[in-house]
Amino acid sequence: MTDASDQRLVIVSNRVARPKKKGAAAGGLAVGVLAALQEHGGVWFGWNGKLTDGEATDPEVITEENIDYATIALNEVDYEQYYNGYSNRVLWPVCHYMLDFIQYDAADFEGYRRVNAVFARKLMSILRPDDIIWVHDYHLIPLASELRAAGVTNPIGFFLHVPFPSYEAFRAVPGHEYLLRAMCAYDVLGFHTAGDLAAFETCVREPIIGADFLDDHVIRVPGGQLIADVFPIGIDVAQITDLAAAATGTEEVKKMFRSLEGRDLIIGVDRLDYSKALKQRLLSYERLLERYPDTRSHVTMMQIAPPTRTGVRTYDEIRSQLERTSGRINGRFAESDWVPIRYLNKGISRDQLMGFFRHAKVGLVTPVRDGMNLVAKEYVAAQDPADPGMLVLSSLAGAARELKSAVIVNPYDRDDVADGIATALAMPLEERKQRHADMIDVLRRNDITRWRTRFVEALLRKREFSKPA
Numbered sequence: 001m002t003d004a005s006d007q008r009l010v011i012v013s014n015r016v017a018r019p020k021k022k023g024a025a026a027g028g029l030a031v032g033v034l035a036a037l038q039e040h041g042g043v044w045f046g047w048n049g050k051l052t053d054g055e056a057t058d059p060e061v062i063t064e065e066n067i068d069y070a071t072i073a074l075n076e077v078d079y080e081q082y083y084n085g086y087s088n089r090v091l092w093p094v095c096h097y098m099l100d101f102i103q104y105d106a107a108d109f110e111g112y113r114r115v116n117a118v119f120a121r122k123l124m125s126i127l128r129p130d131d132i133i134w135v136h137d138y139h140l141i142p143l144a145s146e147l148r149a150a151g152v153t154n155p156i157g158f159f160l161h162v163p164f165p166s167y168e169a170f171r172a173v174p175g176h177e178y179l180l181r182a183m184c185a186y187d188v189l190g191f192h193t194a195g196d197l198a199a200f201e202t203c204v205r206e207p208i209i210g211a212d213f214l215d216d217h218v219i220r221v222p223g224g225q226l227i228a229d230v231f232p233i234g235i236d237v238a239q240i241t242d243l244a245a246a247a248t249g250t251e252e253v254k255k256m257f258r259s260l261e262g263r264d265l266i267i268g269v270d271r272l273d274y275s276k277a278l279k280q281r282l283l284s285y286e287r288l289l290e291r292y293p294d295t296r297s298h299v300t301m302m303q304i305a306p307p308t309r310t311g312v313r314t315y316d317e318i319r320s321q322l323e324r325t326s327g328r329i330n331g332r333f334a335e336s337d338w339v340p341i342r343y344l345n346k347g348i349s350r351d352q353l354m355g356f357f358r359h360a361k362v363g364l365v366t367p368v369r370d371g372m373n374l375v376a377k378e379y380v381a382a383q384d385p386a387d388p389g390m391l392v393l394s395s396l397a398g399a400a401r402e403l404k405s406a407v408i409v410n411p412y413d414r415d416d417v418a419d420g421i422a423t424a425l426a427m428p429l430e431e432r433k434q435r436h437a438d439m440i441d442v443l444r445r446n447d448i449t450r451w452r453t454r455f456v457e458a459l460l461r462k463r464e465f466s467k468p469a
């Protein structure tokens with residue numbers, strides 16, 4: 001088999017986040033892809049965050065260290081239809097099993113396909129014959145079929161960062177037949193969890209595709225074979241631990257710590273997205289204050305919630321919901337020297353975040369659905385092993401499949417979340433140390449390097465067995 005490092009890795013995603021660029025996006029895909037590329041080197045192709053009145057621009061290539069960032073600006077209407085429209089008003093909600101949030105418009109679907117064709121054309125202008133192409137996320141499902149139609153024969157893999165819904169949910173989406181056929185144009189399909197893979201299998205088992213399941217994760221589909229497997233994204237554990245330890249010495253982190261005045265910190269960090277269930281989280285925290293009166297004045301909850309997808313109405317609505325709910329809870333419980341919730345409607349730098357994590361007695365991660373949730377993994381890696389804080393984690397986040405030693409809760413059950421937080425706050429040191437060691441072990445075994453190498457190896461394996469004899 002060819003060595004993965006011999007060939008150039010070309011990563012394609014909607015969002016490209018250059019680390020030296022101010023205000024780089026707060027999102028797990030960008031964090032994970034950057035970490036994978038920093039180790040291996042290669043090209044990262046995608047949208048540069050800018051909009052143009054005219055046609056999408058040609059790729060502009062900027063090299064920083066071992067990565068070439070090749071980015072394009074998108075036409076404003078195209079972007080609205082492809083990103084805000086079909087990607088975030090249709091695919092995002094269905095993938096998170098939230099069908100009531102779907103707002104379908106045929107023009108958006110058209111725009112989604114058009115922009116994928118644009119991505120294919122622009123990408124082809126920088127491709128080399130032996131590049132390995134790795135496409136990321138639901139924005140770009142049709143990319144491989146567009147590239148194949150244009151004659152590209154390179155290996156092409158696809159990784160889905162969000163959950164994949166079962167057929168019973170997916171068939172609600174106008175265009176789902178097209179999407180399933182488009183997925184079958186890839187050589188390798190990757191999912192975060194066994195549950196997502198199983199859900200995908202329920203879709204391709206249907207007559208639309210009529211797949212046959214062979215050994216070794218190989219699926220026979222019309223026109224060929226593909227590999228569909230589970231590749232849970234990981235983190236660089238040592239890097240996070242070092243960042244966290246270093247950040248505790250910075251003035252910003254020390255200032256935050258002093259302001260707690262000895263209270264226990266409960267921290268939540270999430271894009272302001274309905275899948276993160278932030279209103280329910282605040283209500284669970286309110287339940288904690290009701291059921292465990294001793295916690296009043298002794299804990300502080302800090303919720304960091306950077307705005308996201310502000311062009312989509314449902315996202316603007318949850319912001320005002322959250323402001324109302326935190327205001328009400330603070331009004332109900334605050335004392336002259338204590339405010340129960342600190343709500344920050346902005347993103348903060350990773351370094352500072354890791355420092356905050358290290359000081360937090362509880363990391364609160366309670367989405368109603370999440371592909372993985374890197375915050376959960378980072379929180380664990382940022383802890384001091386001699387006195388670690390405890391993760392309270394939703395059973396519906398992909399991360400819960402791996403971090404089984406966290407305090408696992410059902411985010412729909414406020415009592416369960418409140419009890420989980422109380423358990424974490426009161427957990428004896430020896431138990432915290434043991435659970436932390438178990439979780440660190442899992443994180444080290446399945447880190448960011450393993451995620452990348454396993455995926456690229458699967459792509460090369462697929463190429464080997466599909467070569468003509």
Ligand SMILES: O=P(O)(O)OC[C@H]1O[C@H](O[C@H]2O[C@H](CO)[C@@H](O)[C@H](O)[C@H]2O)[C@H](O)[C@@H](O)[C@@H]1O
Pocket residue numbers: 015025026027028029030032137138161162233308309370371372373374
């Ligand atoms: O690019 P945005 O629209 O601003 O959104 C940010 C990213 O959100 C999603 O991230 C997912 O990827 C993480 C890493 O695999 C995973 O931990 C998390 O559960 C997912 O929600 C989205 O999938 C990305 O495309 C966005 O860039």
Ligand SMILES: O=c1ccn([C@@H]2O[C@H](COP(=O)(O)OP(=O)(O)O)[C@@H](O)[C@H]2O)c(=O)[nH]1
Pocket residue numbers: 025026027028029031269270271304306346347348349350353372373374375376378
């Ligand atoms: O203010 C913030 C908020 C989040 N993040 C990072 O953004 C990523 C969020 O990824 P996650 O998988 O938890 O969720 P997503 O936003 O991708 O759904 C994590 O690496 C966070 O450390 C950050 O750097 N600053």
